[in-house]
Amino acid sequence: MTCEKTSTVEPQYVACLDIDEKYGRTELGLMSNQVWHDDPRRLLFVLARYKFVSKMLKGCQSALEIGCADAFGTRIIRQEVPYVLATDFDPVFIQDCLRREAISPWPISFLVHDILSGPVKHVPFEAAFSLDVLEHIHPSSEDAFIRNICDSLLPQGHLIVGSPSKESQEYASVISKQGHINCKTAEDMYRLFKKYFHNVLLFSMNDEMVHTGFSQLAHYLFVVCSGKKSH
Numbered sequence: 291m292t293c294e295k296t297s298t299v300e301p302q303y304v305a306c307l308d309i310d311e312k313y314g315r316t317e318l319g320l321m322s323n324q325v326w327h328d329d330p331r332r333l334l335f336v337l338a339r340y341k342f343v344s345k346m347l348k349g350c351q352s353a354l355e356i357g358c359a360d361a362f363g364t365r366i367i368r369q370e371v372p373y374v375l376a377t378d379f380d381p382v383f384i385q386d387c388l389r390r391e392a393i394s395p396w397p398i399s400f401l402v403h404d405i406l407s408g409p410v411k412h413v414p415f416e417a418a419f420s421l422d423v424l425e426h427i428h429p430s431s432e433d434a435f436i437r438n439i440c441d442s443l444l445p446q447g448h449l450i451v452g453s454p455s456k457e458s459q460e461y462a463s464v465i466s467k468q469g470h471i472n473c474k475t476a477e478d479m480y481r482l483f484k485k486y487f488h489n490v491l492l493f494s495m496n497d498e499m500v501h502t503g504f505s506q507l508a509h510y511l512f513v514v515c516s517g518k519k520s521h
Contacts, residue, residue: 313393319360320386329463336421338498339510340366343419343450346514347371350416354442356405357423361387361398367419368396375412379404406434409441417448424453425470432472436486440518449487449515452495453479458509476505479513488517 298304318326325333340363347353348370358364358376360383368374376398378384384402391398403410406427418439427435439449454462456473474482476492483490493500494508505511 319362321360322362344370352415354415354418356420375399377401377403409438414444419450421452487515
C-alpha cells in the first residue's frame with residue numbers, strides 16, 4: 291500500500307502544491323486546447339506573440355484586446371498592464387474565458403463586442419492590441435476595423451497588430467486558410483497603418499523570434515503604431 295505524499299522532496303517545490311490546492315490546475319482555453327492537440331509547438335509561437343506585446347506595452351495602465359478568442363495568452367499582457375479588457379465578437383469564447391478566469395490571480399475583464407460595429411466605449415484606453423484578427427477582416431471592412439480601434443484609444447494611445455504574412459500562406463494549415471481572407475505583405479501592412487498613425491514600426495517574426503530581418507521571409511508581421519492621425 292502506497293501513501294500519497296503531502297510534501298515534495300525538495301522544500302522549494304511545496305509552492306506547487308500550495309497553488310494546486312488554492313487554484314486547482316489551469317485549464318487550456320477552447321482554442322489553445324485545439325492547438326495543443328493538433329500542433330503543440332504552435333502554442334509556443336502564440337504565447338511568444340503575447341510576450342512581445344506585453345513588453346511593448348510596459349508602463350501603460352490600460353489595454354484593449356480586439357479578438358481575444360479564449361484569451362489564454364492575455365494573462366501575459368496583464369503581467370505588465372494593470373487593467374486589460376479582452377473582447378471578441380463570439381460569445382462562445384467569452385463564456386469560456388469567464389468560466390476559466392473566475393478564480394484567476396491575474397484578473398482580466400471580458401466583453402462580447404464586434405469592433406466592426408463601433409468603438410469600445412467603456413473608457414479610452416492607453417493601448418490596444420489585436421493578434422491574428424486582421425487576416426479575418428475583409429478588405430472592405432479594414433477602415434471600420436482600424437478607425438473603431440482608434441476611437442477606443444486616448445489621443446496618445448498605441449496600437450499593436452499582428453498578422454500572418456501573405457507569403458506564409460503557402461505553408462498555412464487547412465484550418466488557417468479557411469478564415470484567412472486578408473493576409474498582407476509587410477509593405478502593404480505598413481502602408482495600411484501609416485494612413486491612421488504618424489509612427490508605424492514594422493517587425494518580422496519567425497516561430498517565436500521577433501526581428502527586423504527580411505520581411506519577405508517572415509511568417510508573421512507586427513506593426514507597432516503611435517500618434518493617431520485625425521479623421
